[in-house]
Amino acid sequence: MADQLSISAERRTEFGKGAARRVRRADKIPAVLYGHGTDPLHLTLPGHATMMALKLTNAVLSLDVEGEQHLALAKDVQRDPIKRTIEHVDLVIVRKGEKVVVDVAVHVEGQAGPDTLVTTDYTEVSVETDFTKIPESFVVSVEGLQAGSQILAGDIELPEDVTLVTDPEALLVNVTQAISEEALEAELAEAESEAGIEHEEPEAAAAEGEEPAAEGEAPAEEA
Template identity: 80%
Template sequence: MADKLSISAEKRTEFGKGAARRVRRADKIPAVLYGHGGDPIHLTLPGHETMMALKHTNAVLTLAVEGGEDHLALVKDVQRDPIKRTIEHVDLVVIIKGEKVIVDIAVHVEGQAAPETIVTTDYTEISVETDATSIPQSFVVSVEGLEAGTQILAGAVELPEGVTLVTDPEALLVNVRESISEEALEAELAEAEADAGIEHEEPESDEAAEGDEAAAEGDEAKSEDA
């Protein structure tokens, strides 16, 4: 289940790009907390503690806001610098114990399928509805020994009690296919190139190459005699 971490937060009174830059220079992170009909609360979170907390998917935080009451919050969105990957801003949504939330949970594939097969993954996560304070970290499906032609659908994932699948149960998660030999792969490539009208020049034979070389030497000799 998702870890519940406690973080101290300060209320923010300055806004705009300049104020946000000053917050980041102080090794802190701008954030906003919203939900349940209340006004958004603009916060400043401690940089290191927040970064460590956000290593957990669907992190649930207990925010101890200065001068106010604690808030239980689910991390909804994390904005990062596209180059440095540092955290620019965090969106948090208020949650209440006992309420349900819809979240995306990672699906991990484990095991070895049967020999001469290829395992492809169409979806790496599924959406579920679960208790806000008991969010699973991930789900696991096994392909151990599965033969070519086997498919694992979203509805086959084992869910803990109280967790309901939101993703279409018929959604294909994992497909076990027969591996393609090198000869078959080359044949498919050749067929695709033929369909596209791509032609390759035939390689020159050794005899033709020797003839061209002899002719070139003869032309060179004539030039020297002249």
């Protein structure tokens, strides 16, 4: 379930890419807080403390904004695609007793039956719950499942007061028959054979002293 993590924040009065870069150089993170019809509040968050807090998915932050107290859910975390450092955070205001819709990760565990292949179509599902009761993740087991078995979103065991928002018929995990080594080798051999046939004609033409006509060009007439 979601923990409330205390963070001290400052109001941000400078905007734009240049201002955001200056904030990050100071080991801080630009953020915006919105929700419940209030005007967006632009903030600066402490870099290390925020990074540690947001290691938890769907983290709920208890913000102290220069003496004002706010409860907020981390709705969107933008990261540098290479360094993976946090570049910006969108926070939505939550209030006690309020329900929220969030995405929760689905983890697959166990070993399916012999000669099977397990594929995962969805790695998370959407649920509605009180913001203080957000599950950290859901676990589904494929232990012993045979080819043809499927796990749907509706098969997840939900805690009390947690409602599934994702379509219950959404396919999470599919267990199929694994291709045998012999069948795989046969497919590779067939593919190699077809590739060889495609290159045979130009090679044969070159052997006879002729150049294959370029695509879309008519063959030259004999003198």
